[in-house]
Amino acid sequence: EAQVTQNPRYLITVTGKKLTVTCSQNMNHEYMSWYRQDPGLGLRQIYYSMNVEVTDKGDVPEGYKVSRKEKRNFPLILESPSPNQTSLYFCASSFRTPGNSPLHFGNGTRLTVT
Amino acid sequence: EDQVTQSPEALRLQEGESSSLNCSYTVSGLRGLFWYRQDPGKGPEFLFTLYSAGEEKEKERLKATLTKKESFLHITAPKPEDSATYLCAVGLENNRLAFGKGNQVVVIP
Numbered sequence: 001e002a003q004v005t006q007n008p009r010y011l012i013t014v015t016g017k018k019l020t021v022t023c024s025q026n027m028n029h030e031y032m033s034w035y036r037q038d039p040g041l042g043l044r045q046i047y048y049s050m051n052v053e054v055t056d057k058g059d060v061p062e063g064y065k066v067s068r069k070e071k072r073n074f075p076l077i078l079e080s081p082s083p084n085q086t087s088l089y090f091c092a093s094s095f096r097t098p099g100n101s102p103l104h105f106g107n108g109t110r111l112t113v114t
Numbered sequence: 115e116d117q118v119t120q121s122p123e124a125l126r127l128q129e130g131e132s133s134s135l136n137c138s139y140t141v142s143g144l145r146g147l148f149w150y151r152q153d154p155g156k157g158p159e160f161l162f163t164l165y166s167a168g169e170e171k172e173k174e175r176l177k178a179t180l181t182k183k184e185s186f187l188h189i190t191a192p193k194p195e196d197s198a199t200y201l202c203a204v205g206l207e208n209n210r211l212a213f214g215k216g217n218q219v220v221v222i223p
Binding site for chain 1: 145146148150155156157158159160163201203205206207209210211213214215216
């Protein structure tokens with residue numbers, strides 16, 4: 001089944017404790033992206049990747065890191081999480097650039113930072 | 115600045131009561147317009163892509179249309195299972211996507 005898989009689904013952590021959210025897609029998509037979704041603010045892009053070893057900042061990249069060493073994986077790293085990073089996170093992928101082809105989303109990771 | 119505005123923010127419908135959701139956009143260049151459906155706690159699910167004014171797409175009780183300034187998602191004779199948040203996204207010339215904040219639809223049996 002074609003899908004984007006994120007793990008974990010739920011994560012509660014404390015301020016400053018490094019964490020990684022994994023994302024994997026099995027559709028051989030070139031483009032991958034991370035979004036956060038907050039009430040009243042909608043979906044905001046954190047980082048994106050056009051292909052292996054190519055990453056770029058989205059609209060809200062501060063406090064996040066990403067890497068794209070393999071085509072299928074695009075982990076999101078929070079080196080020192082803070083409470084304002086409490087949010088619902090989505091990984092997404094598309095065959096081509098997102099302006100031309102639809103995004104496929106994972107089921108989300110709900111992160112709470114205390 | 116590229117902007118995507120969805121209205122109404124929230125809508126309550128009786129089962130069978132048809133209605134329309136609006137997505138208006140002000141962007142420098144439109145690549146494509148996308149509609150997604152999002153259920154609570156889940157990732158958005160792709161519904162339609164529209165590329166040019168006058169284009170229409172249909173799927174079951176949903177029909178999406180596009181003009182030069184806006185798109186409509188028409189819901190015909192909705193059922194409770196159509197309750198969801200519907201997201202509109204505009205593909206831009208810089209290969210980015212601009213999302214609206216969504217239309218939250220509740221269909222009452």
